[in-house]
Ligand code: AMP
């Protein structure tokens with residue numbers, strides 16, 4: 429496939445950011461737009477140019493799996509532990525995004541709390557960061573509407589996620605004539621709500637898995653559109669921070685990413701799976717009929733995926749999947765590789781599971797208190813942005 433200059437630029441930026449992530453998160457200063465006379469002086473005093481806002485979100489659509497963990501949650505925790513005190517950290521459980529596909533109301537309610545418990549279990553401390561439910565801060569949807577007035581349907585129609593979701597488990601693309609009937613507006617405009625999530629907190633950095641790159645490019649497009657339509661310099665251009673474990677693949681089909689919604693539970697390992705389940709899932713992971721570990725990402729995607737998982741769970745000292753394949757794991761049998769992966773994954777998940785049980789033991793009341801504290805902090809963060817936005821658009825009197 430021919431790669432465009434912008435894709436290559438993206439990859440270069442991605443590699444740079446990954447190095448920064450690895451090198452203890454010495455993040456670049458946030459990229460601001462042109463200096464503007466619009467911003468009232470007190471605002472620029474409030475938000476010094478070195479102030480960084482890290483924002484990310486996860487859908488409460490099931491127990492997070494090791495793809496979510498390696499692609500997003502582990503980098504969130506690293507940022508949480510290493511970012512300086514002048515950096516705000518905001519993590520959102522995006523329940524409004526979760527209703528863009530068919531769902532059950534009672535199950536959603538349960539999953540929201542489960543996700544909050546999982547975020548606490550990975551070690552996010554609600555006194556250091558903001559943890560909240562998206563729907564509890566109406567400014568997210570309010571900004572979405574305002575941004576939608578400048579969002580191009582042409583751009584949205586070229587985005588991949590709604591096509592993938594509409595296709596479901598079928599391997600052929602959506603039938604174009606059926607697609608528009610089945611395509612609901614909420615799913616189509618999903619990226620606008622995601623842009624609003626980020627921009628309402630004037631986030632400077634967004635740590636996500638590889639699959640979210642396109643959505644964040646769209647968020648930057650929303651910044652350009654907004655600033656072109658209304659004078660002002662309200663939003664920084666949010667930078668995408670892609671985790672070194674860019675994309676963990678399904679254990680049953682190594683061309684599909686590991687997903688919470690895949691029908692087969694055997695395709696994933698969830699953060700709450702016990703050691704026995706982890707061993708069984710890894711033992712049953714599809715690889716190929718060649719024996720012995722080699723580094724051939726194109727020809728051996730299943731083996732490569734296991735090596736990626738192993739590298740990510742190896743922790744310090746950091747090694748890449750390729751280094752493992754060409755060093756320590758060179759030529760070892762598939763059985764040994766799988767045993768090693770299962771052992772490291774169980775080791776890595778052990779502490780999280782223990783904390784998850786502790787958090788759940790504290791009951792729903794505790795989780796609801798954490799969410800309420802988060803709501804208050806998130807609403808405060810969004811309030812100032814909305815004041816500036818409404819003033820720029822002409823909504824504020
Ligand atoms: P979601 O489960 O779709 O809400 O995703 C939450 C976060 O996990 C996002 O930052 C995704 O990019 C990331 N993520 C989801 N699936 C994977 C995967 N298979 N590999 C790496 N990152 C992932």
Ligand code: TRP
Nearest residue numbers: 483484485486487522622625626
């Ligand atoms: N779309 C993201 C996903 O599916 C979740 C998400 C919603 C998000 N809003 C966000 C991620 C804002 C980062 C920033 O994983």
